[in-house]
Amino acid sequence: MIYAVGIGPGDPDMMPYKTVLLLKEADVISGFETVLRLADKHFNPNALQVSMGYKNQKEKLGEVGIYSREGKKCVVCFMGDVNFSGYEYLDRIHTDCQEPNPIIIPGISSAQMAASKTLTAFETSVFLTFHKRGDISEDKEFLVSALKQGKSAIVIPLPWDFMPAEISQFLLDRGIPHNTHVDVFEHLTWPEEKSYSGTLRECKEKFSDVSIMVISRKTSS
Known part of the structure; x- marks a missing residue:
């Protein structure tokens, strides 16, 4: 299963409680490096982190898809709220992770x-x-x-x-x-x-x- 979560505008203390729980329970946490740095105080210390940039996001999201199909709980972090300006990245979860139905958890935009x-x-x-x-x-x-x-x-x-x-x-x-x-x-x-x-x-x-x-x-x- 893949969760697409909004981590909020930057302050990690403004992250929704549901997202904090998911990050603490996740087996795999993924996202752009700058986004992950803003949220890492809430990460499960044993989770595998799959960091990416614009040039390798297809490859890295493909890895996340493989972990998800192996039964691991995967969380992909979005800046702000997924529904405000994250749908191009969400489309990549559909295609590159091969996950048609990620669970979306809103954040504060x-x-x-x-x-x-x-x-x-x-x-x-x-x-x-x-x-x-x-x-x-x-x-x-x-x-x-x-x-x-x-x-x-x-x-x-x-x-x-x-x-x-x-x-x-x-x-x-x-x-x-x-x-x-x-x-x-x-x-x-x-x-x-x-x-x-x-x-x-x-x-x-x-x-x-x-x-x-x-x-x-x-x-x-």
Whole structure:
């Protein structure tokens, strides 16, 4: 059996209790190295760790699939919450692990944390991620349309091609008011967490690939 678990935004103490129990009981724990480091305080010390990077994820997930078919309890760790921006990786579990029905355990997404910090209600907002493979043109137009309808937007940028500064300039070019309020959070809940608050016109800073952006319905004076 393979469990696909969201480990949360970074702080290991914000991990769901169900996920903590699974990690303590797992025979095999897998995921990207940076993700595993954030969760390892909860690992079964006797579990086999299968760490991977982008270049060898097919091979490593194949190994996890073999362990699962041997009857081992396998846990694959996702950053944040699987359902917010993890479905491309989940598809790899289907194909590379040959597991059609992994059990998904949700986590706390950085999108939820950003919404909490900015008092942004999901019922009056849209969430979208540019952090995916393929063309993002339709997503860009969706963002413009949502903002023009008066909604807020919680946005995961695309490293390194469509980051907060590029998103801000794109929106300005498409007629979104320059004084639209923007918050950018970097490494949310990590010890090195940073934040920016200002307007679209002012948002020119460089941020890391672990950042999220909240574009508000309100404007700054």
